[in-house]
Amino acid sequence: xxxGITEEQVREIARLAKLEFEDKELPVFADELENIxxxxxxxxxxxxxxxxxxxxxxxxxxxxxxxxxxEGTDRDELFSxxxxxxxxxIKVPAMIDNxxxxx
Amino acid sequence: MSLLDHTLxxxxxxLVNKETTSEQIMEEVFRRIEETDExxxxxxxxxxxxxxxxxxxxxxEGIDENNVLSGLPIGIKDNIVTKGVLTTAASKMLEDFVPIxxxxxxxxxxxxxxxxxxKLNMDEFAMxxxxxxxxxxxxxxPWDLNKVPGGSSGGSAAAVAAGQVPVSLGTDTGGSIRQPxxxxxxxxxxxxYGRVSRYGxxxxxxxxxxxxxxxxxxxxxxxxxxxISGEDEKDSTTHPGEAPDFTEGIGESVKGLRIGFPxxxxxxxxxxxxxxKAVRAAIAKYREMGAIVEQVSLPHSDYAIASYxxxxxxxxxxxxxxxxxxxxxxxxxxxxxxxxxxxxxxxxGFGDEVKRxxxxxxxxxxxxxxxxxxxxxxxxRTLIRQDFEKVFENYDMILAPVTTTTAFNIGGRxxxxxxxxxxxxxxxxxxxxxxxxxxxxxxxxxxLPVGMQLIGKHFxxxxxxxxxxxxxxxxxxxxxxxxxxxxxxx
Numbered sequence: 001x002x003x004g005i006t007e008e009q010v011r012e013i014a015r016l017a018k019l020e021f022e023d024k025e026l027p028v029f030a031d032e033l034e035n036i037x038x039x040x041x042x043x044x045x046x047x048x049x050x051x052x053x054x055x056x057x058x059x060x061x062x063x064x065x066x067x068x069x070x071e072g073t074d075r076d077e078l079f080s081x082x083x084x085x086x087x088x089x090i091k092v093p094a095m096i097d098n099x100x101x102x103x
Numbered sequence: 104m105s106l107l108d109h110t111l112x113x114x115x116x117x118l119v120n121k122e123t124t125s126e127q128i129m130e131e132v133f134r135r136i137e138e139t140d141e142x143x144x145x146x147x148x149x150x151x152x153x154x155x156x157x158x159x160x161x162x163x164e165g166i167d168e169n170n171v172l173s174g175l176p177i178g179i180k181d182n183i184v185t186k187g188v189l190t191t192a193a194s195k196m197l198e199d200f201v202p203i204x205x206x207x208x209x210x211x212x213x214x215x216x217x218x219x220x221x222k223l224n225m226d227e228f229a230m231x232x233x234x235x236x237x238x239x240x241x242x243x244x245p246w247d248l249n250k251v252p253g254g255s256s257g258g259s260a261a262a263v264a265a266g267q268v269p270v271s272l273g274t275d276t277g278g279s280i281r282q283p284x285x286x287x288x289x290x291x292x293x294x295x296y297g298r299v300s301r302y303g304x305x306x307x308x309x310x311x312x313x314x315x316x317x318x319x320x321x322x323x324x325x326x327x328x329x330x331i332s333g334e335d336e337k338d339s340t341t342h343p344g345e346a347p348d349f350t351e352g353i354g355e356s357v358k359g360l361r362i363g364f365p366x367x368x369x370x371x372x373x374x375x376x377x378x379x380k381a382v383r384a385a386i387a388k389y390r391e392m393g394a395i396v397e398q399v400s401l402p403h404s405d406y407a408i409a410s411y412x413x414x415x416x417x418x419x420x421x422x423x424x425x426x427x428x429x430x431x432x433x434x435x436x437x438x439x440x441x442x443x444x445x446x447x448x449x450x451x452g453f454g455d456e457v458k459r460x461x462x463x464x465x466x467x468x469x470x471x472x473x474x475x476x477x478x479x480x481x482x483x484r485t486l487i488r489q490d491f492e493k494v495f496e497n498y499d500m501i502l503a504p505v506t507t508t509t510a511f512n513i514g515g516r517x518x519x520x521x522x523x524x525x526x527x528x529x530x531x532x533x534x535x536x537x538x539x540x541x542x543x544x545x546x547x548x549x550x551l552p553v554g555m556q557l558i559g560k561h562f563x564x565x566x567x568x569x570x571x572x573x574x575x576x577x578x579x580x581x582x583x584x585x586x587x588x589x590x591x592x593x
Contacts, residue, residue, distance in 0.1 A: 013462050013469065017420060017462060017465040018424075018442075018446050019446065019458055020447075029459075032459060033459075035521050036463055036520070036521060036524070037463075039409060039412075039521060040476065040480070042405075042406060042409050043406055043479050043480060043483055044479075045406075046403070046406055046479075048482035048483060051486060053478055053482050053485060054481055054484040054485045055310060055481055056340070057296030057297060057310045058340070058342075058537050060339070063339035065336065073204075078203070081200055081432070082429075083428075083434045093440050093444050094439070094440050094441065095440075095441045096440075
């Protein structure tokens, strides 16, 4: 299967990845992505019937630790890289776009 | 001769004999950085005051005779978090990020008495093979300032090759320690997955990433790996139990050692003849020393790049979701909604290569493509791992080139991302299989260093150090030094 990635597809992937591109960047990205995707589609040649996937660096069982409380990190310290705070909370713009920007 | 031309063991002996002090060693480090880093560009952050203070403290308390690394300097790749010290991963996204905690490797180095002298340049978020993807600066290869030092741990390699520090830490997801080590004539270890804690390593591909040392000599490398290895309750993928002493086999003969040489890695259509020649000479040297070297096959090698770029990019797309402008790092201004804040922050904060990988990863994970891409790549990864396991049924180690060419010109590949990816041909399989591999200098081609990699069984770094040390003692490649004044390699 060949791909032919369209600018529309690039826009959709970007939306999923929470990125945006200028219109003039879209064709360049579509081309680059298409080249890369064509290269990786070489994998179709490999017979992987009944082959399990490897998703980890090494085979591991679940690692458990004792469920006991430990001292947490100080809130002020945790906030040391936060750009904007108010009364001990992180300040962000409106969560829901209700048409009244900044509401 | 500079103090820093000595090995770590020699420096330690000099400290114990009071022929020098930790303070004097640090002074030499910072003198050398000041003298050469305008040309080389290895460091993003230099922590002179803190390092000098620690060195003086160490001298006052007295050097620990039993601790070979105490009072000695090290440089750290900038994707390893350092408490109170700017950590950027060479990204605009983290241009002002000062971590409130240390990576486990930093705590371990500190416990061993090593003193960090600063943070080293790299490709943004470790994505790249030339260090040109840094948001901040270009790093140059000390062997030829027009060439790249490799990447992504290019700063880590350049700093050691330029004699600024005797050792540095790098990270390797698809070759990012071994390739720069090869390009700069150094020894670089990608340990077995799980050998070194990844806690505090800014994640790229979590099933592939490992931290490892870059040094001039094999023994120095083993000594530093000793210090940073081991189980860590903060990283559930670390190998349980105590790590062995990696210097143990050093000095033992390689007589009878069974080495496999993959036939897929001698294709002169893809690999520079000069590199194949140097690696063949290394094979001859091993045979001369009594090792048995035979041709083997890693039949799925052709598919490694494809499998790697899908899996690494998918993991990256997921890992890099955390950069959203809320809790730390860059935050776009004037966003009116939260959604806009995320999108603007990420679009302005990430560089092109990082975006490319996030896009590829997101594509591979999106509905309609996940089976064809992501699941398929994971299945091929199994076959690649099995290729290695099969060879290791009959061989102790695999010997292969690291790179397809020697260091290339700055600007030479940056416009062609695919060419940059394809050059990772011989390094990525190792990460997919999770096995350890040590890049070792094995000669020169047109005046530039060539590296070979010794690839081992899971958790058998010891055999690699033993074999590399024997080769190092039998050759003088590691004694060559980059001449920053533009002269020919001596």
